[in-house]
Amino acid sequence: MRETMEISPVFIVLVLCSTATLVTCSTTGFRMELTHVDAKGSYTAAERVQRAMSSTRQRMVSLAATDVSAPVHWNTSQYIAEYLIGTPPQRAEALIDTGSDLIWTQCSTCLQGSCVEQGLPFYNASMSDSFHPVPCNDTLCVANQEHTCAKDGSCTFGAFYGAGDARGSIGTEVFAFENGTATLTFGCVKSLLISPGSLDGSSGLIGLGRGPLSLVSQTGATKFSYCHTPYLRSNATAGASSHLFVGDSASLSGGSPVMSMSFLEGPKDYPFYYVPLVGITVGQTRLSIPPSVFALKQNGEGGVFVDSGSPTTALVHGAYGPLREELTRQLNGSLVPPPARSGMDLCVAVAQEKTVPSMVFHFSGGADMVLPPENYWAPLDDSTSCMVMDHSSGLSIIGNFQLQNKHLLYDLAKDELSFQTADCSSL
Ligand SMILES: *[C@@H]1O[C@H](CO)[C@@H](O)[C@H](O)[C@H]1NC(C)=O
Ligand SMILES: *[C@@H]1O[C@H](CO)[C@@H](O)[C@H](O)[C@H]1NC(C)=O
Ligand SMILES: *[C@@H]1O[C@H](CO)[C@@H](O)[C@H](O)[C@H]1NC(C)=O
Ligand SMILES: *[C@@H]1O[C@H](CO)[C@@H](O)[C@H](O)[C@H]1NC(C)=O
Numbered sequence: 001m002r003e004t005m006e007i008s009p010v011f012i013v014l015v016l017c018s019t020a021t022l023v024t025c026s027t028t029g030f031r032m033e034l035t036h037v038d039a040k041g042s043y044t045a046a047e048r049v050q051r052a053m054s055s056t057r058q059r060m061v062s063l064a065a066t067d068v069s070a071p072v073h074w075n076t077s078q079y080i081a082e083y084l085i086g087t088p089p090q091r092a093e094a095l096i097d098t099g100s101d102l103i104w105t106q107c108s109t110c111l112q113g114s115c116v117e118q119g120l121p122f123y124n125a126s127m128s129d130s131f132h133p134v135p136c137n138d139t140l141c142v143a144n145q146e147h148t149c150a151k152d153g154s155c156t157f158g159a160f161y162g163a164g165d166a167r168g169s170i171g172t173e174v175f176a177f178e179n180g181t182a183t184l185t186f187g188c189v190k191s192l193l194i195s196p197g198s199l200d201g202s203s204g205l206i207g208l209g210r211g212p213l214s215l216v217s218q219t220g221a222t223k224f225s226y227c228h229t230p231y232l233r234s235n236a237t238a239g240a241s242s243h244l245f246v247g248d249s250a251s252l253s254g255g256s257p258v259m260s261m262s263f264l265e266g267p268k269d270y271p272f273y274y275v276p277l278v279g280i281t282v283g284q285t286r287l288s289i290p291p292s293v294f295a296l297k298q299n300g301e302g303g304v305f306v307d308s309g310s311p312t313t314a315l316v317h318g319a320y321g322p323l324r325e326e327l328t329r330q331l332n333g334s335l336v337p338p339p340a341r342s343g344m345d346l347c348v349a350v351a352q353e354k355t356v357p358s359m360v361f362h363f364s365g366g367a368d369m370v371l372p373p374e375n376y377w378a379p380l381d382d383s384t385s386c387m388v389m390d391h392s393s394g395l396s397i398i399g400n401f402q403l404q405n406k407h408l409l410y411d412l413a414k415d416e417l418s419f420q421t422a423d424c425s426s427l
């Protein structure tokens with residue numbers, strides 16, 4: 001995240017671009033700079049790991065408790081995107097989330113105390129020539145979980161998450177990203193009741209899910225990609241930025257091998273990108289996990305999805321149990337008790353970190369994702385290093401910690417997820 005309030009040259013170019021035709025400006029897609037949320041604060045490794053774990057738990061609780069149309073994406077995202085909104089442009093920052101659809105930002109219509117603190121000023125629609133309210137019979141009004149008609153015929157919405165509710169009006173605006181602009185339908189939030197800290201000082205959310213309101217759907221993009229720079233090594237001055245690519249600019253490069261898998265078809269109207277995880281190997285040992293443990297059931301229960309809004313991976317008990325057991329066996333002699341109140345499960349002394357084996361996620365079709373120890377194990381303090389994975393009930397999610405330095409390409413036309421190991425900070 002840029003620490004200064006300066007608007008960089010690339011943004012100025014885009015502002016000019018935004019007044020020209022959309023087509024010429026957006027043909028190569030968008031490129032957005034992503035910064036680790038925690039890069040903003042001066043957190044220690046222990047604090048970052050604990051924040052990741054507790055955020056994932058919060059998210060799991062919410063997901064498990066919600067029904068189809070109310071996924072939860074608040075207290076969890078680790079990466080925020082910068083963009084400009086309106087004419088003349090106002091700065092905004094958003095958490096990006098593959099698990100939800102709506103794009104929204106807090107607006108200056110928030111009354112005192114009705115929204116949460118953010119680093120930038122609230123977006124003020126009255127100061128923009130390009131804001132337009134969306135009528136309540138518009139399909140992108142109706143696509144909201146809850147929508148009503150205001151007296152003037154404009155659309156108001158409610159979006160419900162496990163950590164709280166967002167309410168406001170639906171409008172259209174010009175969004176200028178690092179490389180590309182688009183007129184998008186979005187939520188102008190005037191009431192946000194959520195757990196403190198959920199937004200981590202950003203202004204809102206950018207949904208990348210499968211539904212019609214997401215950035216991908218609205219732009220008609222058939223693919224997007226992102227690559228998370230290492231979680232613990234990120235800091236505000238160096239190595240902290242990665243990118244989200246939406247549209248043609250999303251592609252994997254030559255170099256390291258590319259693996260692909262088909263997405264699994266989820267229940268209708270779910271925003272999630274389900275992946276066919278079928279097994280896990282720890283060191284040389286393939287865990288004994290029945291396929292049903294990861295299966296996505298007809299009624300929408302179960303399954304495994306990739307979630308850029310979740311800091312860490314959480315596996316259902318039927319998978320976490322065998323994983324824990326095998327690690328305990330292999331790390332026999334190295335394991336130490338987790339620090340009190342750390343919330344961690346398996347830990348070794350920092351000096352023994354090298355005994356931690358690597359792990360492989362096996363997907364059907366033959367795609368194997370190798371997780372080196374640093375993608376699931378992290379120093380909590382000077383003396384103890386712990387596993388950064390959690391257990392869940394109902395469904396499993398693959399979160400950001402496990403995907404560090406993996407470039408993920410969501411190809412919606414092919415209905416495929418591809419990935420390769422990469423140095424994300426160089427993309
Ligand atoms: C929003 O902008 C309008 C027009 O400039 C101004 O009158 C109003 O005070 C602004 N609202 C806030 C909350 O700053
Ligand atoms: C919405 O209502 C207006 C006015 O009644 C009408 O002209 C327009 O076609 C409607 N739009 C849709 C998408 O139904
Ligand atoms: C931005 O778009 C231009 C063409 O419009 C393209 O040449 C350039 O590579 C893009 N830059 C990035 C960083 O994606
Ligand atoms: C998550 O929410 C809890 C309150 O439910 C809050 O204490 C915590 O700081 C939040 N975490 C983050 C990373 O914002």
Ligand SMILES: *[C@@H]1O[C@H](CO)[C@@H](O)[C@H](O)[C@H]1NC(C)=O
Nearest residue numbers: 232233234235236237238239
């Ligand atoms: C943070 O950035 C500084 C300045 O570039 C760099 O020297 C330092 O190694 C970085 N710290 C970490 C933990 O990456």
Ligand SMILES: *[C@@H]1O[C@H](CO)[C@@H](O)[C@H](O)[C@H]1NC(C)=O
Nearest residue numbers: 327328329330331332333334
């Ligand atoms: C740990 O290793 C020691 C020595 O190899 C062995 O005697 C002991 O039974 C092992 N403990 C477990 C729980 O596997």
